[in-house]
Amino acid sequence: MYILTFLGISMVVVFTYLIMSKRLSPVAALTIVPIVFGVIGGFGPELGKMMLDGLKVVAPSAALLLFAILFFGILIDAGLFDPLIRTMLKIIKGDPVKIAIGTAVIAMTVALDGDGTTTHMITISAMLPLYLRLGMNPLILATISLLSVSVMSGLTPWGGPATRAIAALGLDAHEFFVPILPTMLAGMASILFTSYVLGKKERKRLGVVQIKHAPEMGAAYAEAAVASAIEDGMKRPHLRWVNLMLTLTVMVLLVMGLIPAPVLFLIGFVIAAMINYPNLEEQRQRVAAHAGNALTVVTLVFAAGIFAGIFSGTKMVDAVANSLVAIIPESLGSFFPTVVALTSMPLTFVLSNDAYYFGVLPILAEAGAVYGVDPLEIARASVLGQPVHFLSPLVASTLLLVGMVKTDIGELQRYAFKWTVFCSLVMIIVAVLTGVIA
Known part of the structure; x- marks a missing residue:
């Protein structure tokens, strides 16, 4: 077990160093590093099956991202x-502080549906042209959107992390969620504070930009389009209400879960393309315009599947988890939930949510039971590190996010890391003070 623990930790450290130092691209690091460590561990003959298993796990996410990018790309072009952008401009009057705070309000509202991909799609699509128009750093937009998803979807029982925690430990969703509401509000407050600080820095750098609110400003937005320079001939203002109804229908069906998300976005993309660009040549041009972004994101997702498949298939993840539990001294038993909350930051960064909540969390809950800790406290503590988790290259929605703001995962990690840790620590402190965790 010690050898696997050493290999697992070493693999994560090497991988993180290579992408953050830009020695390798994320795709190359996600693919090559686990293969090398798998061979070193003596798993060479089995690596093919492990990688294929990992690809099967991420295939639905890859399909979802592909068709979601195309769906929203068509709507952006139209x-x-x-x-919405014009209305926001009238309200913010070119003030970077108001833009940053407005971004947080929009992102947190959209993120209530618990889906990170949808949140980033809508938030970035609506706000990135403003950032580019005023010369603001797009990493601010990405950081705020990421933090909003991590808190709103991370702590709500219909969001992915909390759902996994509740299911893994067989808990009641109501008992889990109601006591943690003050902690969630504290997380939201930390996002607004972060937005204010980042916006104030941009205001100091840029000042309050004077923008004319002329009706003909549509051309200005085209210059700062999200995916590519959108020609005026591609706009479909007469179909705006039809496109809005289509978008709302897709979002409602997504939240209700009546249709698998990848299939839903495929159908939505096909309908959007047929309505807005009935000419086949125009459809081809629109798909080609967004193909680069879509291909980059999908490639990253499949590479992440290879990393996760080897990490899980070699049992490195199990070894790391068991070793962690073994080194926690008994004197910390009474503070075990706090220990879980603090360790959830690095653990969820290097592990997928499935690996952590279905693999590690039951082990932690079992260890906590030895100290008389309620599993509910362990479950609540486990979701408090989600802001850091969402910086992981294993998170599909984050890969989409960096693609939409045209940066790379290493840049976002360097910029947003301290803010994600700040957000997590604020929630942990409030959770302790309110008695949600010990």
Whole structure:
């Protein structure tokens, strides 16, 4: 077990160093590093099956991202979000502080559906043209959107992390969620504070930009389009309400879960393309315009599947988890939930949510039972590190996020790391003070 623990930790350290130092691209690091460590561990003959298993796990996410990018790309090209952008401009009056705070409000509202991909799609699509128009750093937009998803979907029982924690330990969702509401509000407050600080820095750098609110400003937005320079001829203002109804229908069906998300976005993309660009040549041009972004994101997702498949298949993840539990001294038993909350930051960064909540969390809950700790406290503590988790290259929605703001995962990690840790620590402190965890 010690050898596997050493290999697992070493693999994560080497991988993180290579992408953050830009020695390798994320795709190369996600693919090559686990293969090398798998061979070193003596798993060479079995690596093919492990990687294939990992690809099977991420295939639905890859399909979802592909068709979601194309779906929202078509709607952006058609000008669906132009009225929202104009309205925001009238409210913010070129003030970076108001833009950053407005971004947080929009992102946290959208993130209530628990889906990170949808949140990033809508938030980035609506706000990135403003950031580019005013010269603001797009990493601020990415950081705020990421933090909003991590808190709103991380702590709500219909969001992915909390759902996994509740299911893994067989808990009641109501008992889990109601006591943690003050902690969630504290997380939201930390996002607004972060937005204010980042916006204030941009205001100091840029000042309050004077923007004319002329009706003909549509051309200005085209210059700062999200995916590519959108020609005026591609806009479909007369179909705006139709596109809005289509978008709302897709979002409602997504939340209700009536249709698998990848299939839903495929159908939505096909309908959006047929309605807005009935000419086949125009459809081809629109798909080609977004193909680069889609291919980059999907490639990253499949590479992440290879990493996760080897990490899980070699049992490195189990060894790391068991070793962690073994080194926790008994004197910390009464503070075990706090220990779980603090360790959830690094653990969820290097592990997928499935690996952590279905693999590690039951072990932690069992260890906590030895100290008389309620599993509910362990479950609540486990979701408090989600802001850091969402910086992981194993998170599909984060890969989409960096693609939409045209940066790389290493840049986002360097910029947002301290803010994600700040957000997690604020929630942990409030959780302890309110008695949600010991």
